[in-house]
Amino acid sequence: MSAGFLSRTGLGLGLLLGREPVKPDPDGMTTDARDMHAFKRTPQERARRKAEIMAERAAGVVSHRWRWRRWASIVGFNGLFVLSYWLDLQLVEGALTASRVLGFHFADLNSSLQLMLAHKHAVNDFVIGASTVFTLYLLAGGRTFCSWICPYHLLSELAEMLHLRLAERRLVKDHELDRRLRTVMFVVFAVLAFASGYTLFETISPVGILSRALVYGTVIALVWIAFLLLVEVFYSRRLWCRYLCPIGLTYGIVGTVAPVRIVHHLDSCLHEGKCREVCLVPHVLEMTKLGYAAEVNTPIGPDCTRCAMCIDACPTGALTLDVKGISRPPGTAE
């Protein structure tokens, strides 16, 4: 475990909990990274980058490959829940809060946390279910849940598209919130569950509500979902996922050191910022700004949902999905 790994993990956790990103001190950068920044500032290199950006804009190629894969994943997973019940396939029984996958117990980590705090007791099946899911996301990267499985994420993405279109015409404006709010909400709901003895968050959890509405047809609760989406379209871009959802934070913490992550490669980055425009959590992509990367190949922190929109958006392939130990790019620091 290198010093780079520790400081990167620490910074990543800080960002996850809501700290503002800071420009790294050049002294903390690797020599290679420092050299590359210096090289990128030479006039020839600036001119070359500019020409490349112009050429790329003229070509105007936009890829949505990862988005389609991800949407297929969300629809597929949630579809399995629905079909398992309605066609009695018995593959994935239950809802996203807890289920049995081919007979194995699975339990959502945030629901589990709420339940244990409220009930103050846990049975074996439940511990097994939560541990299975814990291990899964420890490896896959916690917030992978958000962008690859959570049904609210998909609806929220559609709301975001509408929001951006309206914002372009100056009909709506994004009201940003303080990102520390999510950490506060996590604590508030944990304390409420413990103090009241009820899983209060579950009452308004969009994941549970949507999952149950899909499988069991409990549609009245969709009023809450509709309200959240309206707020996201007209008031604040991706309000729930960015600033409120304790589920995202729970999974983020679990996946802090996951081997599956997106990695930024400084050498091919043109620092256009297209990745940050599409990103749900743009503070994790600070290293894509010119002069910010502390390493030549920087893994992106735990708040990243591995949605891979940045990979789609990046015209030069400077961002890649990477599995530590399997697809190590040349020159990685560890």
Place this chain on the structure above:
Amino acid sequence: MTDTITTTAPTKPDKRHSKADEARRRLLRSIAVGGLVTCAALAGLLHHRLAPGAPRLRPPGALDEDAFLASCIKCGQCVQVCPVEAVKLADLTDGIGNGVPWIDPRAQACDFSCDATQCILACPTGALSHLIDKKEQVRMGVAKVVEPDACLARQGRGYKGPARGGGFRGVLRYPEIDRWRAKPVAGHPYDLALCDLCVRQCPIEGAIALEPVSSDPGDRRRTPKVTAACVGCGVCEMMCPADPVAIRIEVTPTGREPGGTPA
């Protein structure tokens, strides 16, 4: 976002101020939004505390109501395994009971068609207590004659036809017809000299019996008498042909846990 300055263009505030202003507004917005979401979650609790509706009949094995609400993970696996589809999930209108399973026995009672406790086996959290493995151990509630005047047996009357009419969609296991599968109640007409449906179809032995109303041997009238063996499954409530229903389950919010004494 750079937008924040341009959109307030008419008043042309100086840049430094608007930046500090935006930071302050952002904090206030965050507090307001966080407060609202907290209130939304608390509304469920308030609804539960201040305006509690009639307690819901919970599936077999459910812990005492407060513990049940806390320990249920709202996944509906109990719904999926119930062969008679008696278990359904509550919606947001139930406040903190959102997503928690319940049974409407008048529409479809739990008849233990599954030979008891499939829902308990399916429950991943033990909200339906894993300590129960026989239907006789269940304590969901207790049957009570709530409309004595409506009861046919108490009037000495018989009953002819399907228990709840031809359009009723509930099902019941008739062991003498099919040991394994529940059949539509509507397809099973009766011809009874004295209505005893609540006793005849009760899945628990010795839970309910008809007793004479008077000591007069010529008096045909009988009254249903519920014993301590009653588990509150609600089959009597489903099968009662009277309208309004003469017998109902009174939900026991406490004392449901195994080993506990029935309320």
